[in-house]
Amino acid sequence: MHIAEGYLPPLHAAAWTVAAAPFVVHGARCVVREVRERPESRLLLGAAGAFTFVLSAIKLPSVTGSSSHPTGTGLGAVLFRPPVMAVLGAIVLLFQALLLAHGGITTLGANVFSMAIVGPWVGYGAYRACLALRLAFPVGVFAALALSDLSTYVVTSVQLGLAHPDPIGGVIGSIGEFLGIFALTQIPLAIAEGLLGVLVFRILARIAPQELLSLGLRRALETPESTVPVATPARKGE
Numbered sequence: 287m288h289i290a291e292g293y294l295p296p297l298h299a300a301a302w303t304v305a306a307a308p309f310v311v312h313g314a315r316c317v318v319r320e321v322r323e324r325p326e327s328r329l330l331l332g333a334a335g336a337f338t339f340v341l342s343a344i345k346l347p348s349v350t351g352s353s354s355h356p357t358g359t360g361l362g363a364v365l366f367r368p369p370v371m372a373v374l375g376a377i378v379l380l381f382q383a384l385l386l387a388h389g390g391i392t393t394l395g396a397n398v399f400s401m402a403i404v405g406p407w408v409g410y411g412a413y414r415a416c417l418a419l420r421l422a423f424p425v426g427v428f429a430a431l432a433l434s435d436l437s438t439y440v441v442t443s444v445q446l447g448l449a450h451p452d453p454i455g456g457v458i459g460s461i462g463e464f465l466g467i468f469a470l471t472q473i474p475l476a477i478a479e480g481l482l483g484v485l486v487f488r489i490l491a492r493i494a495p496q497e498l499l500s501l502g503l504r505r506a507l508e509t510p511e512s513t514v515p516v517a518t519p520a521r522k523g524e
Contacts, residue, residue, distance in 0.1 A: 292392060295449055299393055299396065302395040302399050306372075309402075312369050312372065313369045313374070316366075324500055335362070337486070342358055342378060342388075355475070357434060359405045359409065361486060363406035371406040378402075379402065399445075409433050409437070412433045423505040423508065427484050435476040442464075447463075
C-alpha cells in the first residue's frame with residue numbers, strides 16, 4: 287500500500303522523511319559505485335527498477351475493501367543488496383506519486399522507508415539466512431521476495447497506527463486493525479511474488495549468466511537449465 291497524500295500528520299511525514307533520507311543518499315552512492323566498477327550491470331539495475339515499478343503499480347482490490355499490491359523490491363535486494371534498492375525504490379515511488387497518483391509527495395518518506403528500505407533489508411536477511419542454512423537458491427529467492435512484500439505492509443500498518451491511534455485500543459489497537467485490513471490479501475500476494483521471483487531468476491540465468499556471475503550470484507546458475515560454468519568465485523558469504 288502507498289500511503290496517500292495528506293494521510294499522515296505533518297510531523298509524522300517529516301519524521302519518516304528524515305529517517306529515510308540517509309538510506310537513500312547511501313543508496314545513491316552505492317549505485318554510482320556499482321556502475322563505475324561493473325558497467326555491465328547497468329541493464330540489470332534498470333531491470334530491477336522496472337520490476338519494482340511494474341509490480342508496485344498493480345493495484346489489486348483487498349477482500350477487506352481496500353487495495354494491495356506486490357512490491358518487487360526483493361529482486362533487486364538479492365541482485366545488488368538492499369542499499370541500492372533504497373534509491374531505486376525512492377525513484378519508483380516518486381514517479382508513481384507524480385504520474386499515477388499512487389502515494390504522495392508528503393508521504394514519500396514514509397513509503398520509501400517501508401517499501402524501499404525495510405522491505406529489501408528483511409528480504410535480503412531472509413535470503414542470507416537460507417544460504418547459511420544451505421537451502422536451495424530458489425528457496426532463498428522465494429523467501430526474499432515474499433518477506434520483503436509482507437514486511438512492507440507490516441511497517442505501513444505501524445506507520446498508520448502511530449498516526450491514527452484507535453480511540454479505545456490506542457496505537458497497538460490501531461496497528462492491529464490496519465494489519466487485519468491487508469493481511470488476508472497480502473499473504474497470497476507475497477507467495478505469488480516469491481514464485482515470480484524464482485521464475486525471473488531462472489530467466490536471468492539463461493539470458494544474463496555472465497552478469498549474475500559478476501555480481502557473485504554463482505548459485506543462481508546452478509540449475510538444470512544453465513550450461514554456464516559455476517566455478518567463478520562468489521560474493522563473500524555465498
